[in-house]
Amino acid sequence: MKPLLPVLEAQQRLLALVEPVAVEHVPLHEAAARWAAEDIPALRTQPYADLSAMDGYAIRFADMPGPWHVIGESAAGRAFAGSVAPGQAVRIFTGAPVPGGADTVLVQEEATRDGTALTLTGDGPPHRGRNIRRKGLDFTQGDTLIEAGERLTPARLALAGISGHAALPVRRKIRVALAATGDELVPPGTPLAEAQLPETNRMMLAAQLAGLPVEIVDLGILPDHQPTLEAGFRAVQADLLVTTGGASVGDHDLVRPALEAAGATIDFWRIALRPGKPMMAGMLGNTAVLGLPGNPVSAFVTAQLFVRPLIARLSGAADPFPATRTVPLGEPLPANGERTDYLRAELRDGHAFASTIQDSSMLRTLARASCLIVREPGAPPAKTGDSVEILDIA
Structure with a gap:
């Protein structure tokens, strides 16, 4: 069996599969939270006089x-x-x-x-x-105010507006198709028969992408039936197809064979990551494909690490990867194993605590988390007060 792919290599390979989408010009208020597709120059001088x-x-x-x-x-x-x-x-x-x-x-x-x-x-x-x-204290006509690939934050939008712009060049919104797979899944609120489970991954993923320039295409819940999956995947018209469930190696894990039968090429599968090892990535024609695990915690973490950066890449972001920061530990951590571990953690008084919320099958513990502690493969035990790298999550 091939060795598991390191997280950073998987991220880089994923982003290399795609190029940013086409450019459009939109009014300032529609450009919020998108990325500049071109350098934005000043059209006037500010202040215009002393x-x-x-x-x-x-x-x-x-x-x-x-x-x-x-x-x-x-x-x-x-x-x-x-x-x-x-x-x-x-x-x-x-x-x-x-x-x-x-x-x-x-x-x-x-x-x-x-x-x-x-x-x-x-x-x-x-x-x-x-x-x-003095005249020109802030900027002079012709100055580059915002560089291509920079996020259009509220302050940058105000800067663009005061410099004379009414509209800005951005990449068009990304069409993201979301599908959950599994015979056991039913919509939330449905009366449950034995062995049925409310499906919440699509809703959770859509919420994780809410701050990004996306248009969600909801493909619903697809059954564990390869011809149905194959037909559904062939019909997708989107920039990105994200599936949850059916990505492992069991008899009912049919997403990969259905994708390949539909014409997809799988670039990689199985990552040195906890949680989220069985994630897969590839291309189906011009559509990027990410097959996430069905476990909600795994789906959440892989969406943070792969889905969001891929959308940022398609949107023209200069730096699409999520930023981390360093905080002190509020309690000891054991040595890490062979995979990069993203521990769900709570921040209390500026310290990270993770010991009580690690069961990857439990959404209640994920709901308590405010960040993920990043533990590299082979990391030694950490003591209370040691610095750790965290990724903030909403």
Whole structure:
């Protein structure tokens, strides 16, 4: 039997099977949580002019310490049309353009005004240019603001908008077909006969993908009947087909033979991973295929490690893999075996605890978990307080 494929190699091989999908331009509000398909340049300069950073008076620093004669007012969206000559000042508000001739803003708390007469009453600005946001301080027209492959976060969307964009280039949404397999499965809420089980993997997977740019195609529950499976797989029109169940080697594990009979090529099967070893991956025409285990915990973990990164890759992400971080252990862990282990864990007071929620057959323990502790193959025992790598999960 071939050795189990390491997790990182499996991830890299999976992502190498596909290329990002076609580009479309969408309004800013529709681009949220997608990835930029091209570099996004600034279409304008921000600030567009020298602007006041404070409420006060625009003056010439050479005229310090005054007094001054106030000749007008500059407000955001309503600039002073003239210029400031020696001995003059212009009342100015935060965000307003600094009038020509002025080079400093005297804050209003350090001055007293009597009609048009302005007198310094505080220390005043310490140097020329004080309290002014210079033209182009944030960015200049033509600057690259967002690089291709970067996630379009709320802040980046705001940046794109203020730089002049009403729409952005992104990859079209990914069509993901979800199918559960197994004669024992029935929809949740159905009265159960003996040996029947409510099927929740499709709903769980759809929820795991809710923050990604996807369109879900629900194929429902497919029986353990190879001709039916084969016909269902042949009819799929999607970028990605995700199945759960039937991925192992039992007599009723028919997903792989049905996929191959439908024309799929299996690139790899069986990973050095706990939980989730029997996962398979391949291509069915132009459709990527991921066969996840039917065990809900295994399906959840493999979706985090493979389904989500594959969708990110198809969507043009520069870095599609999930990010991990380091936290201290709240309790000891034993040495790890030959597979990369993703331990369900709870975070309490910044420490990770895993000892009571490891039964991979129990959804209640998965529901308690807020992260996965990543244990590399052959990792030695870990003590309380040792640093461990975790992957946050929703």
